[in-house]
Amino acid sequence: MTEKNLAEHAISARSRQNLMDAMRGEAFAFAKYKLFARQARNNGDCELADIFDKTADQEYLEHFVEQADLLQLVGTDEQDVTNAIAGESFEVDTLYKRFAEEAHEDGDEQVADRFEEIRRDEAFHQLAFHEALIKIQTRQRAIRGATRRSAKAHDF
Ligand SMILES: [Fe+2]
Ligand SMILES: [Fe+2]
Helix, strand or coil: CCHHHHHHCCCCHHHHHHHHHHHHHHHHHHHHHHHHHHHHHHCCCHHHHHHHHHHHHHHHHHHHHHHHHHHCCCCCHHHHHHHHHHHHHHHHHHHHHHHHHHHHHCCCHHHHHHHHHHHHHHHHHHHHHHHHHHHHHHHHHHHHHHHHHHHHHHHC
């Protein structure tokens, strides 16, 4: 493909899904290596801790970021906040709700309690993002209003 064709080529649904799956793996590896680094540092093995930290940074700052760029994950602040609300809402209304119920059904009370507690945190995240979205939209309306007023003022 020429460079122009490449730029116009829309990413296939399968590649988009694979990018999402790969990013989940990279995000998990980042978090996991951070925990491993903390453990190694607590045990006094700073050399091992540095390897975990350095690798974690590459998983996030290179692999995750490069794939997020391809997917155009980051948008305007309004789009990002809307995206975040959708993610938190899914966790509150579907994922952690179901996980807590299933853990309870299986008699894994500790796990069920943890899911429920996390679910409450996610509800606070959801609320915070909702408030942020309202602020952004209010600011935008004020800017649009000011622009209209100044355009009118120039009519005279
Ligand atoms: Fe990676
Ligand atoms: Fe959250």
